[in-house]
Amino acid sequence: MTGELFSSILVVIGAVFCGLSAFGLVRLPDVYLRSHAATKSATFGVLCLLGGGFLYFWFKDGTVSIKLLLAIVFVFMTSPVAGHLNGRAAYRSGVPLWENSIQDDLLARTEASQEKSEK
DSSP states (O other), rough: OOOHHHHHHHHHHHHHHHHHHHHHHHHOOOOHHHHIIIIIHHHHHHHHHHHHHHHHHHHHHHHHHHHHHHHHHHHHHHHHHHHHHHHHHHHHHOOOTTOOEEEEEHHHHHHHHHHHHHO
């Protein structure tokens, strides 16, 4: 009973974070902020959902689902990397920052690398 309650709470938390991530994808102004919403909160939401499913089967049947564990590891490893690569590709292809952005950390690095390549 306690295990089912704990897994249910994890599933609800995961669903809330996935909903917040979807809301962020729709409402945030540029690709970089959307990438943030798509990677961090969605990853946490999916991990909570999978963890809730894993705990449910563990407490209910006493079985350990290797597939759910592998899915948790796979999502935890690939989602942040994919978000980083999406943001980097957008920056290198010239997608502008949001007009109210106050800092561009990559500007100095890209200008320095362009000067090196011209020499």
